[in-house]
Amino acid sequence: MDEQELLSQVIEKQSWEDIIYHIVSLEGMNPWDVDIGKLTDSFMKYIENLELIDFRIPAKVVLVAAILLKLKSDTLYSLESEKENQLEEQLKSEDFAEIKMKLAQLKLSPPVERHATRSVTLDELVNALRKAMKIKEKKEVKHKVLGKRIAKEINFEEEDIEVRINKLMSEIDDFLGKLNSDKIEFSKIVGEWERNEIVKHFMPLLYLSSRGRVTTEQEKIFKEILIKKNETYFN
Secondary structure, eight states: OOOHHHHHHHHHHHHHHHHHHHHHHHTTOTSSOHHHHHHHHHHHHHHHHHHHHHHHOOOOHHHHHHHHHHHHTTTTTOOOOHHHHHHHHHHHOHHHHHHHHOOOOOOOOOOOOOOOOOOOOOHHHHHHHHHHHHHHHHOOSSSGGGHHHHHHHOOOOOOOHHHHHHHEEEEEHHHHHTTSEEEEEEEEEEEOOOOOHHHHHHHHHHHEEEESSSSEEEEETTTTTTEEEEEHHHH
């Protein structure tokens, strides 16, 4: 199996959530205050790179890209209703390249006044996108109100991320103590290498890294992540 085939197999096993987590990690974004514009640009760039290797992009990844683009534009502009209705139908059948072209051609209205809103965490954004995906798949709402629905879905009712952060920090301390080492592989902490377990551990790791409680090293995307406790933080 050559490197191209191996890369394709790895990507095929990725979910859109995995892509977002990798982008946030590699771009050094603050998981407590996600820059939706920067995340969207990086997500689009990631997909464009997949296109360069002639990789067929999953439909759900394309849909998430479209939703992120809508979220990004919604923070800056108010789209004309008629254009939004046309976009709703186009998104159902067009491929990624066509979606990008249509979005670029949309006539934008002048910026509208927006009230300051609280920061959106990575956890909240991913959960909101998941719910938006379900809404889209069930065709329960029109595309023109999808951005508003996503905003409403972002709430304080999700599992307390602080509990997960502290639990992971304790696990890291335990592993470092047992191994008598200053570094631990992410895969060892996860244990069972299954997607839900990976996400369960990777999310709080981003927060620990953002706070400076640990440092992480990853030579290349998809490679092993080394975790090191930042002793200066605790001294």
